[in-house]
Amino acid sequence: MESVTFLLIAVILTALAFDFTNGFHDTANSMATSIATGALSPRVAVAVAGVLNLAGAFLSTEVAKTISNGIVDDAKVSPVMIFAGLVGAILWNLITWLAGLPSSSSHALFGGLIGAVWVGSGGSAVRFDAIAEKIVIPALASPVVACLVAVLATYLAYVITRRVSGRTVRKGFRAGQVGSASLVALAHGTNDAQKTMGVITLALISGGVLSHGAGPPWWVVVSAGLAISLGTYAGGWRIIRTMGRGLTDIQPPQGFAAETSATAVILSSSHLGFALSTTQVCTGSILGAGLGRRLAHVRWGVAGRIAVSWMLTLPAAAAVGGTAAWVAGRGTAGVALVASVAVAAAAGFYALSRRRPVNPDNVNELPVPGAAESTARSAA
Template sequence: MDHITFLVAVVIVTALAFDFTNGFHDTANAMATSIATGALKPKTAVLISGVLNVVGAFLSTEVAKTISGGIVDDTLVTPGMIFAGLVGAILWNLLTWLVGLPSSSSHALFGGLIGAVWVGAGSHGVHFDKVVEKVLIPAVASPLVAGVAALLATYLAYKLTSRARKQSVTKGFRLGQIASASLVSLAHGTNDAQKTMGVITLTLISAGALGHDAGPPVWVIASAGLAIGLGTYLGGWRIIRTMGKGLTEIQSPQGFAAETASTTVILTSAHLGFALSTTQVASGSILGAGLGRRLAEVRWGVAGRMVVAWLVTLPAAALVGGVSAGVVKHGGNLGTAVVALVGAAVAAGIVLVSRRNPVSAHNVNDAHEVTIRSTEEPTTVGTAA
């Protein structure tokens, strides 16, 4: 184990921390609509989702061979840059969680890496055409496809069952939601946990602790699976509230239509090798389901803020990643320690601020807004009631 330097150890810990934020950021994708319609109790939903994420992590044998899928030149990437990129991704994930905005964890990771490589190795290390191909186009196309599919499906579901007994309809669709939400969780585990495994494995290879073309050791698979599963189980309740209640009021037929649309888009694109963000697909589906039910209210203000968050995710994470890479590059081990400490302090600060108006399993469905200010203030009293 003499290959495990201070830097490599820090990268591994940071990668697991990112994996954890990835888990609690993305619980909402699978479970928000099931929680909002009452198909699953909040605690049960996150438990199922967490377990399926761990199962998914162990099922995925094909660990990413490249860290970024070609977005940056992998031969130029050093453990220091990976660390800086991860810090950018983690901080952006925490900030968007604080304000309850669903943003893509993969985009945060890509953004952090782009910034870190740009500063660490120069702009020639970043493949901008790949950024367009792998990030921009799917980001526009996938929520649109999922949204249109969910819209049509929702419209049909209401049309077909309009004369049937309400009670039976609600019950039937709730049961269906559980199945479709579980599929999303399983797919998430196989996709996202393996990203972290890939990062750790490639770091170990570059440090000489593993041979080239080595697969991830069992402890890497287990720790990555547990980190994402634990994150999922703790639940990003702020994001769950925005996706389940904030965008539109979801009923069980809509929830089923939205989750079916998300599942199909995720599975077909994974099968055809088309990269996309689970978060953006799920958000598109929910908006589509909101539009598909007549008279349903879609809160365009929330949707607009979410789209802005999507646009800012990559550059913002890139900025943090770039600054961190600069410090690591010139500061060596000391610089790395400083970035790690500052990052941890900012993360702790964000968690402390979130305590002023916590969202948990108990109150996730009580309001449709996520506020940062304390609930004692008059502006938020109305929504909390």
């Protein structure tokens, strides 16, 4: 029982570490456009996002229930598998953060868990029908829906204000962005913090602490909310640069339209229990905002790199999670080896990021990989 308790603690701490990476990986979802247009200063933006992510964590637990007893058979899951799946998700988050790619933390988590459970308990432990219904279909549909809504919202924003002076429009929409960006941050906390709640709940069920089908205890809700909030405050400036400056030239009306569209899609899905990717929704809405303004302001080279990362996320995280599950399943030494490799890899990624740092002072100044090439091709 002591070893099981120790392992459960290790799983919970690893889940909160993932939650922290989720926070700084996804800060761009709510604040990239506001930072790009100057509606909020970088440091104020991440502080606001952090507070609202914490508040959002208390609004619903439907997504947490989807994860804790939806995509895998909780009766066939062990804490070792959950630990391995989290390692796969964390490493993929760090790789894409280093590359400045807004990939999905949610799908990294799902992929890691699926790979680990598949290796640990076989394919019968993975509920592929639930994965298709509540993960794959929303993943395909949500960025398209968000894009279309943002195209319409952007078009209407410019039509409604076409007779108003440009200065007044910019000032008004910048003020509106403070509210719309705050709503995205709140929605992100509602949707993404629940994913860690679900994982910890699944670990407690597999360890015999909670009964099958139980929801997250209050302390799980609080700790998950705090972890994602702290991660959000840490920034994630490399991805903020890509989403705010790389995809399209954002003006305040576009930023407001993108953020409002994303909020509507995210909150609707959260209350339906769809564990969709807030990153994909927000990226889709930013693309839509670019398309809604004269149909000529999207850098498709950057969009293509992001799309490739989306396609790789589930299988890559699943491969790492499955490998980690096989090694960790060898016993305590295996768990220790996986943990050591994960920590060493994280330290290595951080060291690499220091070679070309992105921070609040230069987030709007540095060139985005792929953006210059895309712009040149468009001009030609």
